[in-house]
Each structure stands twice: as structure tokens, then as C-alpha cells.
Amino acid sequence: AISGTTMMTAYAQTGHVVEAKELFLRMPEKTSVSWNFMILVLANHKELARAKTLFDAMPERTAYSWNIMIQGYVDNSRFQSALAAFERMPQRSTASWNTVLAGLVAAGHLREAERVFEATPHRDLHAHNTMVSAYCKAGALHRARELFDETQNRNGVTWNTLLSGYATAGDMARTRSVFDKVPHRNFVCWNALLQAYVQNGQLSTAKATFDVSPCRDVASWNAMMQGFAEEGQLQDAELLFQRMPKRDVVSATALVVAYARHGHITQARALFDGLPVRDTIAWNAMIAAYTQAGLALDALNLFKVMDLEAVPLDHASLSSALDACATLAALREGKLIHSSILHSELFHSNTIVATSLITMYARCARLCEAKRAFDGLTKRD
């Protein structure tokens, strides 16, 4: 017999969240694994409030359960809640420390991250890798290198992190020398080198790397295609897209954006409509394409469809939609979006969304004033 927990896991992994939920509720004896797993599913689907309710209702919370909640808060940029949970939990595992560390890094709090790193009882390889990555993101490559040198038992992630750090900083000499020293180059490593050349405008070297790479996957093809697109070589990008052995939603989104940037908005939309899988970023890209083409009404309409189809919104979706409202001076629509933001409680502390909200209200207010002034004028006449 298949256990309920196994069945539930299978449902959730195939995207059948509702079925997983029902099964969980019907399970006569809920195991600790099933509780944790249900919380994980809810947290991953941005249903943090429900996850929290379940978390509170659990008979026995392990460090694992706490870690899921902390990660959920981090994913939703609720860093205060993450820290609060971290401080409240009875015993912290290494994963707890690492989750909080990664959360602080994601929030851009390097000093705090350093403090947590120092305080971590068991600083494992994950923690080291997270900090190397943090220094790279902050442009502190010297510190990244020092920590890299101090790190025992480096793995592929450690090497790849430093390599990408140099690449982002535009230091191709060090990027290359790190690459040459990597003990076992994996797919990420080769792709990181490829991307390094792409993002530093060395498309022909990128191409050469691509051609000799023993590790070519969909990410390699996508990176090359994006390189052509960014150089304005739309036809080459298109050709690559057609020749790719495998395409995913990333490939298609990149081409949608490329079409749009070249003014081919209809082609972009056709490609978008034909996608078998459309994630949040794909929708955002299409909406932004309309906005940037000055087609604010199309942008707003597509946003409404996105919302209707229950695609998870993020700060970029909301920001684009609000920008469209601003352009159209659509105060009513803007207010609707605003209230749904307040209702969802997901974007309260998001500065990007807040900025778009202010812009929208400012623009509408100005127009309203203008309209009032105009009305006043006609009445006088």
C-alpha cells in the first residue's frame, strides 16, 4: 500500500496542490513529514498565512518546520518576520542559520550577514558559499577572494560563485584564470564562463566557448541567444531559437522581449500566446513590452487577464500595471490594484511597488486637478 504521505508528495510535485491538500485533510494519522510537507507546499505557493496557521496547529514543530516558515518569509521579502521566527525557535539547525544568512544577503544587508556568519556555530560550506556570493554581489571581490581562499573543501558552487563574481565585475582576466583552475567543471561552470563573455560584449569568444563546451544545455543556448539579442542581432537570435534542441519558457521570454525591443509587438504577442508554459516573468515581460511600446491599454488589459488566470503576481507585474494606470490616468483601476495589494499583504514593504503607486496617484491627481480646473472654466463660461 502506498502511504498517504507518499501520495500527497506525489500530488504536490505534479502540481496538484488542491488534491494534496484534500488528501492531507483526510489523513487519519498525519505524520510529521506530512505536516511539514503541507506547510512547504503552502509557503511555496505564497499562501504564507495558511502555512502559518498550519504551522501553529502542528502538534510538534521541528527545526525543519521552522526553517520552512523562515524561508517562506524570506521569499516574500518579509525579513523582519523571518528574523523574529529565527529568534523565537527553540533550537536552530545549521540550515536555520544558513536560511537567515541567505535572507539577509538577499535583502542586501551585508553587515548584518557578516555578523550572523560570525555567530553561526557550525559554519559549513553552504554558509561560506553564501558569504562569498554576498561579497561578490556587493562588489567586494577582494573580500570574496579572501573568504574563498579560507574555505576548506570548496565545491563546484564555491568556484562558480567566485567566477561569476569576477565576470559581473568585468574582470575577464580573473574570470578566465579561475575557470582554468576549477578542478571539475560542471554545466554551471561552463555556462558561467559563456555568460561572462556575453555580458562583457565578447560575443565571438562566447560563441567559441559555446562551440567547444562539453556541457551544453538549454541555459547555454539561452545565454547565446540573449547575447545576439542584446547586440541587436535579432535574426541570429531567432535562428538560434529555431535550432535549439530544447526550448523552455526562458528561451521564449527572451525572444518575446527581443521582438518587442525591435518594434515587432505583434510577433512578440504571437509567440507569447503560443507558449505551453507561461510563468510570472513571461507575463511580466509581455506586459512591459506593451508599456514600453506606449500601448498602456494593452498592458493593463493583459495584466487583468494575468490576474484572472490566477498567475502569481510579483512586484514587477504590479509596478508595470500601475505604470500603465498612470499613463492612462486610470485612477479607478489604480485604486483597485492598490486595494488588492493591501488585501494580499504581500507587497506592503516593497519600495518598487510603492514608488509606482505614488507615481500613479500623482499623475492621476494632476489630471484630476486639470480636469477640475477645466470644468470650472467651462462653468464660468
Added chain:
RNA sequence: CACCCUCCUUGUCGAC
């Protein structure tokens, strides 16, 4: 004890 949570590469947006 094992399992499930934490780190690296490709697509959208990010306020002088």
C-alpha cells in the same frame, strides 16, 4: 540512521 528545508549559470521590472 536515512529522508524533506539553506549556496553557484540563462528570460521581465527595480525610484538621481
